[in-house]
Amino acid sequence: MTERTELVEHGRLFIGGEFTDPLSTEVIEVISPHTEQVMGRVPHASEADVDRAVAAARRAFDEGPWPRMALDERIAVITRIKDAFAVRHEEFARLISAQNGTPYSASVMVQALAAMMVWDSAITVARTFPYEERRDGVLGPLLVRREPVGVVAAVVPWNVPQFTAAAKLAPALLAGCTAVLKVSPETPLDAYLLAEVAEEAGLPPGVLSILPADREVSEYLVGHRDVDKVSFTGSVAAGRRVMEVASRNLTRVTLELGGKSAAVILPDADLEAAVAGIVPFAWMINGQACVAQTRILAPRSRYDEMAEAFAAAAGALRVGDPLDPATELGPLVARRQQQRSLDYIRLGQQEGAKILTGGNVPASQERGWYVEPTLFGSVDNSMRIAREEIFGPVICLIPYGDEAEAVRIADDSPYGLSGSVWTADTERGIDIARRIRTGTYSVNTFSLDMLGPFGGYKNSGLGREFGPEGYGEFFEHKMIHLPAGYREA
Numbered sequence: 318m319t320e321r322t323e324l325v326e327h328g329r330l331f332i333g334g335e336f337t338d339p340l341s342t343e344v345i346e347v348i349s350p351h352t353e354q355v356m357g358r359v360p361h362a363s364e365a366d367v368d369r370a371v372a373a374a375r376r377a378f379d380e381g382p383w384p385r386m387a388l389d390e391r392i393a394v395i396t397r398i399k400d401a402f403a404v405r406h407e408e409f410a411r412l413i414s415a416q417n418g419t420p421y422s423a424s425v426m427v428q429a430l431a432a433m434m435v436w437d438s439a440i441t442v443a444r445t446f447p448y449e450e451r452r453d454g455v456l457g458p459l460l461v462r463r464e465p466v467g468v469v470a471a472v473v474p475w476n477v478p479q480f481t482a483a484a485k486l487a488p489a490l491l492a493g494c495t496a497v498l499k500v501s502p503e504t505p506l507d508a509y510l511l512a513e514v515a516e517e518a519g520l521p522p523g524v525l526s527i528l529p530a531d532r533e534v535s536e537y538l539v540g541h542r543d544v545d546k547v548s549f550t551g552s553v554a555a556g557r558r559v560m561e562v563a564s565r566n567l568t569r570v571t572l573e574l575g576g577k578s579a580a581v582i583l584p585d586a587d588l589e590a591a592v593a594g595i596v597p598f599a600w601m602i603n604g605q606a607c608v609a610q611t612r613i614l615a616p617r618s619r620y621d622e623m624a625e626a627f628a629a630a631a632g633a634l635r636v637g638d639p640l641d642p643a644t645e646l647g648p649l650v651a652r653r654q655q656q657r658s659l660d661y662i663r664l665g666q667q668e669g670a671k672i673l674t675g676g677n678v679p680a681s682q683e684r685g686w687y688v689e690p691t692l693f694g695s696v697d698n699s700m701r702i703a704r705e706e707i708f709g710p711v712i713c714l715i716p717y718g719d720e721a722e723a724v725r726i727a728d729d730s731p732y733g734l735s736g737s738v739w740t741a742d743t744e745r746g747i748d749i750a751r752r753i754r755t756g757t758y759s760v761n762t763f764s765l766d767m768l769g770p771f772g773g774y775k776n777s778g779l780g781r782e783f784g785p786e787g788y789g790e791f792f793e794h795k796m797i798h799l800p801a802g803y804r805e806a
Contacts, residue, residue: 324355324356324357324358325347325356325358325412326357326358327357327358327359327360327506329360330362330366330526330527330528331509331515331516331525331526331527331528332369332370332373332526332528333369333370333374333377333522333523333524333525333526334373334520334521334522334523334525334526335516335522336516339360339361339362339366340363340365340366340369341360341361341362341363341365341366343360343363344358344359344360344361345358345359345360345361345502345505345529345530347416347502347503347505347506349416350416350418350639350649350650350651350685350686351415351418351638351639351640351647351684351685352684352685353652353684353685356416356506357416357505357506359506359509359529360529361502361529361530362499362528362529362530363530363534364534364537366528366530367497367528367530367534367537367538367541368541369526370497370526370528371468371470371497371538371541371543371544373495373522373523373526374468374469374495374496374497374523374524374525374526374543375468375495375543377495377521377522377523377524378465378467378468378494378495378523381495381521381522382521383490383493383495383520383521384493384494385493386493388443388444388448388491391443391490391491391493392440392443392444392491394490394518394520395436395439395440395487395490395491395518396440397517397518398514398515398518399433399437399440401514401517401518402429402433402436402511403433405510405514406425406429406430406433407429408510409429409432409479409507409510410424410425410428410429411424411640412506412507412510413428413429413478413479413504413507414639414647415506415639415640416475416503416504416506416507416650417475417476417478417503417504417602417605418603418647418648418649418650418686419602419603419639419647420603420639420644420646420647421639421641421644422642422643422644422645423597423601423645424639427477427480427602428477428479428480429479431480432477432479432480432483433483434767435484435487435767435783436483436487437767438487438768438783439483439487439491439788440487441768442488442768442787442788443488443491443492443788446463446785446788446789447463448462449461449462449463456798457799457800457803458798458799458800458801458803459796459797459798459799460796460797461794461795461796461797462794462795462796462797463789463792463793463794464792464793464795465493466492466494466545466546466791466792466793467494467546468494468496468497468543468544468545468546469485469494469495469496469497469546469547469548469791470496470539470541470544471486471489471496471498471499471548471549472499472535472538472539472548472549472550473485473498473500473550474501474550474551475501475503475504475650476602476606476607476650477602477606478500478501478504478507479507481550481573482500482508484550484771484782484783484787485548485550485782486525488787488790488791489546489548489791490520490524490525491788492788492791492792494545494791495523495525496524496525496526497525497526497527497528497544498511498525498526498527498528499528499529499534499535499538500527500528500529500530501529502530502531503650503651504650505529508527532555536562539559539562539563539568540562540565540566541566544566544568545568546571547563547568547569547571548570548571548782548790549570549571549573550572550573550574550607551574552574552575552706553575553706553776553777556574559572560572560779570780571772571778571779571780571790572778572779573607573771573772573777573778573780573782574607574734574776574777574778575607575706575708575732575777576609576611576706576732576733576734576773576777577611577705577706577731577732578609578610578611578732578734578735578736578737578755579612579613579715579726579727579730580595580599580612580736580737580739580763581723581724581727581736581737581738581739582595582613582614582615582616582623582738582740583616583723583738583739583740583741583742583745583746583749584616584618584619585740585741585742586739586740586741587739587741588619588622588623588626589626590739591623591739592626592630593630594737594739594761595610595627595737595739595763596627596630596631596634597763598737598763599613599712600631600634600645600646600690600710600712603646603647603648603649603709604649604658604690604708604709604710604711605649605654605708605709607706607734607777608734608735608765609735610712610735610736610737611711611712611713612696612698612703612712612713612715612726612727612730613627613712613713613714613715614717614723614726614727615715615716615717616717616723617716617717617718620714620716624673624694624714627673627692627714628673628692628694629674631673631674631690631691631692631712632675632690634646634690636679636681636682637682646690646710647687648685648686648687649686649687649688649709649710650686651686652686654708654709655686655688655709657707657708657709658691658707658708658709658710659678659688661701661702661705661709661711662688662691662711664701664702665693665696665700665702665711668697668700668701668702669695669697669700670693670694670695670696670697670702670713671693671695672691672693672694673692673693673694673714674689674691674692675688675689675691675692675710676691677689688709688710688711689710690712691711691712692712692713692714693711693712693713693714694714695714695716696713696714696715697715698715698726698730700713703715704730706732720749723749724749724752724753727753727755728752728753728754730775731776732755732775733755733774733775733776734755734756734772734773734774734777734778735755735756735758735759735765736753736755736757736758737758737759737760737761737762737763738750738758738759738760740760740761743761746760746761754774754775755773755774755777756770756771756772756773756774756777756778756781757771766783767783767784768783768784769783770784770786770787771783771784771787772787
């Protein structure tokens with residue numbers, strides 16, 4: 318496989334289920350993080366385009382057939398989206414890799430098949446969800462209904478664009494909501510594949526719009542008075558702003574934000590298994606993943622051994638063209654991300670941490686926004702490199718004394734999104750998992766199951782995605798009081 322060289326251009330926007338001319342002449346240029354050359358152009362949606370999209374979604378929800386269809390009818394349409402996505406998953410993977418630098422070897426699973434699994438899992442949850450239930454109230458029988466929340470603004474980032482889009486659209490659409498998807502200006506091209514898939518699946522008019530745009534247009538969408546629910550994935554700073562803007566209309570909000578997750582290695586752990594299990598998920602998507610295991614906690618009794626093993630594994634990662642199947646670490650999505658990582662590397666050195674491997678722009682790459690896979694040792698958890706989300710290939714190895722200290726360090730973070738523990742004693746690992754305040758945790762593995770709730774404690778977000786808990790975020794609850802003695806016919 319060679320690097321993408323053709324220019325991908327789209328001149329229309331997908332609004333209300335059809336491709337239509339934009340109301341602005343502004344254009345987004347997509348820059349390859351490997352070549353630093355323009356690889357695509359799409360229209361930049363304007364506030365007027367947002368108005369059109371939201372109006373279409375409002376009409377489709379208030380007057381259209383979608384919320385009033387039988388569940389099985391909606392499932393049939395979403396199944397067609399999922400099946401069409403599966404057929405084109407390699408195309409999705411290649412296009413996302415070309416835009417954000419994810420190595421294609423990982424992109425097939427992380428960017429494409431994982432997104433397909435989200436669509437599929439949402440269908441599974443929808444089939445058994447309790448949409449209506451009877452309860453015995455204090456004053457008489459009750460009927461509790463869950464009804465679709467309405468028009469959803471789904472705002473997704475550039476690091477896993479289809480995965481996060483599916484996490485929002487699949488439950489929202491299955492619930493009977495209508496949606497406006499706002500995609501990142503760094504990765505708008507794959508959104509056109511999704512639009513084609515949705516169009517072919519037969520969504521009714523107005524149910525889905527897809528708009529590439531910047532933060533200003535995102536803010537306009539989030540603050541739109543005809544939006545009933547915002548589902549956002551991004552940085553903590555952006556999440557705070559989303560919440561602030563949405564609060565003006567008391568719009569419901571789900572936020573999936575950042576992380577600084579800790580992989581705790583206990584003294585009895587199999588080091589070879591721990592290294593093999595942690596390294597791919599510390600440097601996943603070139604370190605640009607909110608769930609990445611960016612703090613590795615090693616016992617002082619085995620610290621030197623573990624430092625050597627992790628440094629060797631990180632240093633052996635093959636850096637290069639993301640579309641080369643042999644590549645294990647690609648470029649960062651933009652020059653600003655490259656500079657951010659390099660700035661943190663300098664900061665870590667100033668704070669007294671020691672670079673065990675990496676720390677520079679790789680000499681093998683004459684162009685592109687690359688940073689070597691970097692591992693810092695002798696890191697104290699109070700250092701900024703251990704507390705702030707870098708969102709690049711920069712990982713901290715932190716020594717600890719006893720188990721209590723390991724738990725304290727893992728929990729001593731403004732974030733609480735993910736984490737893992739590695740031990741020969743699974744029950745001991747489960748106990749560690751119960752003690753750490755984080756939304757997702759793994760024992761002797763790293764996983765994210767779409768049938769369970771995903772989300773964060775503390776600054777890592779509000780609400781949940783996936784499973785019945787995530788599906789439930791797209792419903793309002795209604796209580797209907799029934800007369801005493803009422804029995805269903």
